[in-house]
Amino acid sequence: MIRFYLLAMGVFLTLGLIPKSHRLMNALAAGNAFFHLALTCAALLTLELPVRYGPTLYLDHLNLYVELITAVGFCAAAFYAKGYTESLMEAGELDPKNLKLFYLAFNLLLVMATAALFSDNLALFWVFAELTTVCAAVLVAILSARENIDAALKYVFIVSGAMLFAFLGLIFLFTLSAQVLGEGTLSWTELMENASGFSPALLLTSFAFAFIGFGAKAGVAPFHTWLPDAYARAPSVSAILSGLMQNLGIYGILRMYALLRVSEAASQASFILIAAGLFSIALAAFSMFQQRNLKRLIAFSSVEHMGLLLVGIGVGTSLALFWALFYMLVHVLVKEALLFAAGILHRQYRSNMREDMRDVFKLQPRAAWTLILGSVAIVGMPPFPLFPAKFFILLESAEISSYLTLAVLLLLILAAASFANFLLKAFSRVTAEGDGSEGGHGKETGYRKKSLQDPYVVRAGMRIPTVFMLALALLLGLWFPEPLRALLEAIVLELGYV
């Protein structure tokens, strides 16, 4: 089945190379994302899960759920991409010749991620995850190639280097299974069935190695160093980096941890997860404080959220996992809205720096409000769904230690304060009416005039997904759909949490 899928997608991608017009290329990319979304929904609604097709294709609630998040993120990003790339081309930051390559990498990334998620084999998962790294690096490098090469190279080296350690972990796991079962296997399902018989110490070793690789993919500290650069330099289209790549890493960690849970090493594994999670939150919170670059702020906020997710997974209760899974979805929605809005501001000011932003409400009121609402959502204020998610994860973390809860809470407050600090300082810069006020800031006059003169025209294709994602997040905060609850509960059961 995977082979058929890859074959079909291969044909599709080659077809995608033919069209000349941007509109058509973009429509194909959006169509591809919708196609995946529709397939996932259909599978969720009709199939009796979990199902296996052939030796490698495996569908269960978890991978369908992650694929659902991915596909939603891709749909929005595909819409946004059109306007964003057009304005990049107008500004001469993107060579129109590279547009085809951009969409090729865009589509290929989705295909590779899908293949990674649905393969019932750790080795295949590893291979496809590596290929997503390559595609994502192309996406980072291609736009305004020169500035981004650096970020792309860093990304490839750190993530691929860390993934090699994950490969070592896989070799350990394979040997371990060969020792117990007679014949080695890397299939999730077989490993899940037999994990209780494996030697806990070795299982923990392979988990630790795999965690390095998948953690780097998820952007968990201390392997997060690629992330701020990739976010800051890459265009907002790479918001899919947050939606997809990071969740892919978390997905791998979830699966590996599920293996550990049935063995005796469960407590050590959850210690690793919680320690890494806490470290990520702390590091991110302190880096966000006084951060003056908007996209770096958002990037570090991603690190922080991955940390909180790890804490949620590591706590190991079914309630914490339930909310952590929900968190994965909402985080993507809100984070993409934030990055999209930040992209609009970047087009307006040609900069991500706080100092360069002036008269935001006059020039880009919608983007400004999206940023404000998105920040309110991302720090976990009540009407938005991150609030219950954070609340319950924190509540459950008290089961490990109340000091942990306290520490995480304080760090979250620090992160929230950094967002408030940034927004207040960036958005309160207003040029007074008339020319008289300009005397005071002589140096900046020229620039300010320019920025005041021409507000950047936001294309509808860029605005709609931004608003849509935020609205969806708000909706989820006000009303928790019953099917989603059933889906999440099924995942919790499948992963062996009782």
Place this chain on the structure above:
Amino acid sequence: MIEPLFLEGVIKILFVFVLISAALIISTRSLASVLTTYTVQSFLLAAVSFLLYLMEGKSELLLLAGLTLASKVLLIPHFIKRIEEKIKISRDLNFTYLEPTTSLLLSIGLILLSYAFLSRVFEAFALSKLFFFGAVIGLSLTLMGMLVMFSRRKVITKALGYLSMENGVLMFGIFVTELPFILEILIIIDLIILVLLTSILAVGLDSSIEEYRKKIRRLQVWNGGEAL
């Protein structure tokens, strides 16, 4: 038929050379000789895998030896050589965090560490002496490759560090277990990443020569680093 004991002896000698090559990659300043060292290292890997094939007769090992020879000894060095020629930088003089002497001492520590670690891990497995040493060398090679990625500045040397990390993983894989097909795929991914690297760098090179070269020299992949 060649005596297995003799083959084992040869493999052990090759191990020593592999370690020496890893140390050279850490400390050599001239880019051309780093590349040559990498080529030799890959050749050693291919030779080890071929000798193992002679000992055990598993056809996968022969395939692996062939693939390694084709990609890591011929294709990849050729690619990198072309990049080096285009960029016209022949030496990587600066080290970011660690001077070569320190890194060499550190890598001795890494070898001891992986020995201690693996001897504990593999207590449970009935691994013969040769295979155990192969695993230790593989793991140390991986760690030393990582050291190269951290301590060297230029992107090319970093890439070679990554590639030698991968050599280590391959070596580890050969000796610890026989993974069905994935080792070969690892090599192919290697190639893909390298082609990507080449094209990213080459695209920039073709577009505007002098300005780009200036810019690319200022690239910072890690703090205080400079590309190429």
